[in-house]
Amino acid sequence: MKQTQVTKPPYSSLADIYDEVMHNVDYESWADYLDEIILQHQPEAAEILELACGTGTIALSLEELDCYNITATDASADMIRIAKKKGVQVNSEIHFHTMDFLNINLAKTFDVVFMVFDSLNYLHNGDEIIKLHNEVRKVLKPDGIFVYDFTTPRNSRKAISYLNNESKTIDRKFRYFRESSFDGKNRIHTNLFRIQYLNHKNGSVESTHEEIHHQKIYTIDEMETIIKQTDFTILQAYDGFELKPAHEKSLRITMVLQ
Secondary structure, X not given: OOOEXXXXXXXXXXXXXXXXXXXXXXXXXXXXXXHHHXXXXXXXXXXXEEOOOOOOHHHHHHHOOOOOEEEEEEOOHHHHHHHHHHHHHOOOOOEEEEOOOOOOOOOOOEEEEEEOOOHHHHOOOHHHHHHHHHHHXXXXXXXEEEXXXXXXXXXXXXXXXXXXXXXXXXXXXXXXXXXXXXXXXOOEEEEEEEEEEEOOOOOXXXXXXXXXXXXXXXXXXXXXHHHOOOOXXXXXXXXXXXXXXXXXXXXXEEEEEO
């Protein structure tokens, strides 16, 4: 049988294997870190909105703390499909919705809005980042906080050493390959995922889907310059997963704005 190869939008075919691809990410610790930030900057928070929630793992981990009412959104209907399925399995009360964070359309306001795992790096210019901040402002309570992270050029230079040429077979149903590269001049980090759908009887490849993910990589100075063009104030810029100030060698920076 002739196999087919199809190019798909980001986070469509990848949705079904995303949790396996990210199996080494400690989401529970990430959720605990977000909880620390909330306790530090908005200790009375109850209503929380996650943007770019993916398959919902962090939202579900936060829900286990039994402190928050959580709404979680993602632009990918396929990722939300997986998130809802996981939510049903644990009797979650999280409200999962398909929604583009550049067009937030929700009827309620929130004490905290957050987006993590370098989702912001999918925005490739300052105008898009400013629009994101303006959209968040519409649903953020007057004293609420906006928390997000982004990765730096230093992180991309290090990451390609272990991300490039990554491959794995999953449940004898899928095989994926990742090519990862970083254009230092234009500061574009590209991940190409090639996902093979396997015949469960003989392991042959029935079809191949490709997704190409381009992320713009920012420095802390660039991000601070963009934020100054919004009506948000920077409360803190944290280094990695610490409650310590970010610095020029930070790989991931978490911004806390109000």
